Amino acid sequence: MGRFQLLKVDRQLSKEEQINEYLKQDNAYWLNNDKWDSIEDIFYGKRIRSKRYYDFSNLKSNRYKNEVKFYFLYHFKEELLKYNSLSVMGSALSHLSNCINVNTLLDIDIDRTNIKWKLYLINHGIKYKGKTNSNYFAFMNNLMKFIHDFYDDRDETDKDIWNIKNIRGARIPASGLSNPTLDFSSIPQYYRKVVKSYLKTIITKRSASHCFHMLSRIKYFINSFYSRDYKDGFIEQLNRQDIEDYLYLLNNDFRDNNPTYRSKFISYLRTFLEYIQLAQYKKAPKKEVSFLIFQDDIPRRELNKDEVKKAKFIPEPVVKQLDNNIRELDRIQYIPFYILLRETGWRGTDILNLRYNNCLKRYWNKKEEKYNNQLCGDITKTGIANLKIPIRDQVAEMLDSCIKKTKKKSDDNNNPKKYLFNMYKGPRKTRPFSLTVFVNSIRRLIKEKDIRDHNGELYHFTPHQLRHTRAKEYIDQGMGISIIQQILGHTSLQMTIHYAKISENKLYEKWKETKDLELFKVETNIENNQTNLEPKSKENLIRYEYIKENLDAVKVPFGICFKPSKLPCKKQLNHCLNCASFCTSIEHIPEYEAEIIKVKEHIVRSEKNGKDLWVEKNRAYLKLLEKMLIKIKEEKIVHKNARTREVQSNG
Template identity: 60%
Template sequence: MNNVKIQDIKSNQQSKYEEIIEYLNQDDGYWLENDKWDMTESLFMGHKPRNKERFIDFSRISNNKLKNEVKYYFIFNSKENLLTSKYINILSTTLKQFSAFLNKYYIETKSFNNIENTSFVFKFRNYLLENGFKLLDNNKISSTEMNSIPYVLDFIQNFYDDREETEKDIWYSKNIKGAKIPASGVNGHINFKSIPIYYRDVVKRYFKTIITKKSWNHCHQIISHLNYFFTIFYGQRYKDGFIENLSRQDIENYLYWLNNDYEDKNATYKSKFISYVRTFLEYIQIAQYDKAPKKEVSFLIFQDDIPRRELNKDEVKKAKFVPEPILKQLDNNIKDLDRPQFIPIYILLRETGWRGTDILNLRYHNCLEQIWNNKEQSYNYYLCGEITKTGIAQLKIPIRNKVAEMVQQSINKAKELSTEENNPEKYLFNIYEGKLKGEPLAKQNLLQTIKRLIKEKDIRDINGELYHFKTHSLRHTRAKEYVEQGMGISIIQQILGHQSLQMTVHYATVSENTLYEKWKDTEDLELFKVDTKTNELEKVDLTSDAGENLIRYEYVKKNLDAVRVPFGVCFKASKLPCKQQMNHCLTCASFCTTTENIPEYEEEIEYVKKQIDISERCGRELWAEKNKTYLKLLEDTLTRVKEQKIIHKNGKSREDA
């Protein structure tokens, strides 16, 4: 922030301070007039006191303006649900030390906006060390609560800053139009102050390109991992400008430091520290940022550097799918939920397989559409919603008419109850009164309601214990049902809103019952039969038409590619390489090429090199090898063309042809 901008912000300071006073005057002036806030009061929205500490005590802060700014930090973040109750309670325990510190160093200061951050943090840390706190190896104070105090300063200074949100060093989700906030909450902010000043504008510029494309949670993850990247390099005495001059050796050092820091973490955890950094560096290089690496990123960070993300097989198997007997009991008893407003949410979870946050994020004005079906000559109902996790602005999936009728009833009810004041976001499943007015029904409340139903109906698992229900298990279960019904995996991917097919494949398992049914179907092929009396295999009658066809089918399936090609099907042996697949006409005896074709060779060579790079980065080793073979053939042929001018059949020069 340059000096001119600081002056602009401070010139507006008085009017902004008046906004703070106006905000504290809410609830009949309770927040402004009282220096001790009773957390058991309904005004404080039901926060539970921690360790029997009933009050948040601001009375020790002698500077009245600073006191009001601290009060504003607490109540604004509480009312806007930007901080959890637990965090508010923990932070309240710091006020004794914080007040004494402010009284010692800032008794005459007019505002937190006039305090220089670095000096504040330095003084506060030294003050705590003088008062018995210890310094940890990571250079932080041995108190999570006290390390959070500088955030108060950041928040107040950000409040006084009237610039465009993306120009600031702290971005609040509520101030960024188009930010992808899940309906279940998770607002908060993204703080760039930990990014070195030299690179801060570069990182902020990059985030402007992704902040409305990726979910807010995803952006939080990215800034966290980029922050580690900068911290570790600067911690190793690298200086401003190191990114521009990055070498492969630097990246190898980074990988070494990373693996040492997180040697106890799995591959999935560590992969993000590399993949997020690579994506960032690739983008700023392609976009030609001034501070981008000079060396091509693909030569700095290799695909093999990124550990393959792994799924814990035991976790996949652990109650991810709702067992069929329990699913039937839930479906049959869901109408008895003690909070009926959650019934349609459960039904939509079962019907669609969407995430709970996606269902809660539905809007009554655009969540149901009728789309014409040419084949059936009728309109079909589609559920329409935003999938914030994968950045799908509007996903439309078909739903049954009965479910559509239920959705329409919910739409009618929402329209009847909603006003601009109690439901400005037009949520289909909205809270219309109380402290959470204008927010969607909470997923946690749905969980608790279903758990009460499970207890009431005595729904138990195979071990005789009350079933432990999770909403996400309905998503897995629905995906499995789609598979068992024979739906194509790519269609399932689209319905579930998955970003990659690989994620969908994790759900694509079938139950033991379905496996049995499929196995029974294979008996109809009569390739063999079991004599139940002798337990011996009976031979298939190959002389019959059915037996001959089935054997031919099995042979094709196991030994031939059976690939669809233009004008027919290729039945080449699966182990036999296809000469036409990669080499085109280059190896054909009738092929002729001359120097006129050199530009075509050069263009094709560049294209194939890119294909090899893509194949290697995507882990497609087979296609990478095939393309390398093709590339060598192209380069060898080009060399011969340049030397011999013309090549035909037997390779002899035909310059006089």
């Protein structure tokens, strides 16, 4: 099983024998002694919270006793709990024998036993309050689930509660999961296998978070029908009216939630139903899903109003203070982590997922004739593997130092996945740093340095703000949006545009550059409630020459065309020259020659300013003019429908 891979015992033994073998560590001290002494060198080596002994002697059955011992020893050896938590659990042992005495923990029902345990604790004066008492209440549940899980040899996806960590190929972020389970037990038995089969197909393709949300939406859908007295088989018989009733119920239950939240209850459901229908599951809807759920049923996704108002990037004064004070962070091991977040704009989970054996690359820059540094890592959310982005030399030096330190401390037992920011002890052993610990450390720094927002309140920091901030900085420096997309690891350019906002200062600078154009002057007389658009002087009406030479423009008769380059226009280049009703003769030759000179001059200006598109279009116009001029000189008069009009007139 996934969570017990560190057990170094013979897999051919029975589960009971494996437990006994595990307890034979340290010359069988744990197996032969029913009273463990915390001051022993193989144990804590000291008293913990004035507690010295862990007494298992009151547990009557040897099998039951060894199961409880196994639970304690495994968590102690693998450093899965803090010493204080183990100490509280040790105190709970005195109550355990009085409340539960069985041959094996496999013989008891978990839900009923939890209720019995809680009532026992309350009756003995232990109330649910504070962290210590909560450990008393959670102890029994954790113990039973641990032992039941150990004995259960089924494939994880055959169970009704999946531990995602035990599923090979599941997409779990390096920082871990707050809730690693997918619980199918509340789905009625008739449809449980169908839902499990579907989740099994996506568990290795989509993120664990997506699978969790998908399951919760499917649960709501199925249970909402059963709560309204629908019976087994209702999905197969679904019709449009059933879906409309479901939508009405959904909109009432979640009327206070934003459209984005509600939309997933419909879009996720449609995805699920479409899949089981295409896969020809027996319990799929008989009617085509497209006739059940319409696109218009899905609310248009939008951000919560509060999220729209809230700036997602860190204001410049705040980020400068953070950068200047980051060296005083109370957890110095998180300083390189912060620097990499600032340097790259990557998500915190992607920085935590960096591996010390391949995160720093160097490549030869032919133009500069030197080696440049690259950060290399996987972007887990979008599935981009081995993304490489440039980093500054100073950051590369810091990263190289971190790599050497991590490599020196790491081995196959304490850092098997070669994380750059690895934990070597405690509950997070073999896992990366905690984002929560990092955020709390930054917030303490903000409080200590009195870093405040524009409202005068202590700044509320979240790590994702650093990503938005970096995107804005890239934009301010003039970096192309497609380059920013690659650096941030976005699969969609639309997402990059959502992140990339120009700062107010840069917006003002760019606006000021165009201010000198003075396309027109506006004078507002507030007292007379009149707005005067007349120019102050002829020179300031329109800076015509500047526009002709610098903007995208095509020379046309009597003026310039500023039509946007992407908009088609039949009249822009042809004018009347190709019209069947157009008539021209040798008396217009001077006009053609003058127009040809003007177009040639405009082509030269366009080439000078790099306006390749308009060079091409004006050349086409020039060719048409020259062709018409030659024709006039040959035929003296050009009129396509002349003969037709003459015949009509004579008739």
